[in-house]
Amino acid sequence: MKYVRFLSANGPQWGVVEGEQVKTLTCAPYEGMEYDGGSVNLADCSLLAPCTPTKIVCVGKNYAEHAREMGAEPPGFPVLFMKGLNALNTPGGEIDPPEFVQRLDYEGELAVVIRRRASKIRAEDYAGYVLGYTCLNDVTARDVQQHDGQWTRGKSMDGFCPVGPWVVDGVDPDRLEVTTRLNGSVVQQGNTRDFITTVPKLLEFITASMTLEPGDVVATGTPAGIGPMQSGDVVEVDISHIGVLRNTVK
Numbered sequence: 001m002k003y004v005r006f007l008s009a010n011g012p013q014w015g016v017v018e019g020e021q022v023k024t025l026t027c028a029p030y031e032g033m034e035y036d037g038g039s040v041n042l043a044d045c046s047l048l049a050p051c052t053p054t055k056i057v058c059v060g061k062n063y064a065e066h067a068r069e070m071g072a073e074p075p076g077f078p079v080l081f082m083k084g085l086n087a088l089n090t091p092g093g094e095i096d097p098p099e100f101v102q103r104l105d106y107e108g109e110l111a112v113v114i115r116r117r118a119s120k121i122r123a124e125d126y127a128g129y130v131l132g133y134t135c136l137n138d139v140t141a142r143d144v145q146q147h148d149g150q151w152t153r154g155k156s157m158d159g160f161c162p163v164g165p166w167v168v169d170g171v172d173p174d175r176l177e178v179t180t181r182l183n184g185s186v187v188q189q190g191n192t193r194d195f196i197t198t199v200p201k202l203l204e205f206i207t208a209s210m211t212l213e214p215g216d217v218v219a220t221g222t223p224a225g226i227g228p229m230q231s232g233d234v235v236e237v238d239i240s241h242i243g244v245l246r247n248t249v250k
Helices: 064-069 123-129 142-148 199-207
Strands: 002-008 011-018 021-025 035-041 046-048 056-060 079-083 104-106 108-114 130-137 161-168 177-182 185-191 217-219 227-229 234-239 243-249
Touching (some): 046 161, 108 234, 123 130
Parallel strands (some): 056 217
Antiparallel strands (some): 002 011, 002 161, 011 021, 056 079, 104 227, 108 217, 177 185, 177 234
């Protein structure tokens, strides 16, 4: 299924995409799958981020070549950091960095959306805790990150985490092409088969120390090829079998 969240006349609403239509739900898909009998045109929907997380957990340097382009050897275990909920942005939303940011980078990634509370899970049981997968752009103020010596401020500015356009289930997370385009030109090209730590092992590692709640997001790391964006640029994160997340820099 392909789950979306959109802005209706009555506020945010969930639905399931079927062709060019969205069949509306009474609640989030991780709270139950109950249709309310409504239907709207997908083209008429103002899409929101397809998740309502309590936290956004990110994995740094999960591709060996990206670790090396950052001047480090691939780590021996997952390196975790968080993005603030204020960073959550919509498909099609503007990325509007503060004026003091000198270098604004794209980082296209596969993201996991959690279905049910997950604590101390085993890797072999991971699928029962996953609602599905979506695209994420881990937007980064690179100069701020380097200046601060840690990642919180440079990763968590308002709107620095576009997610979407939808969540897709029934996807093998270990065989997905991850492509980032800047103004139509490919700037990142990776495949999740090259993960240092696979999705099942990531979820086991994360939940050993923190509980993931329904709707939480796990960003799995970006491939090599990160680079800067400028005002007016259009950035697209395209993941096979999922879709395209498109945003513009203000």
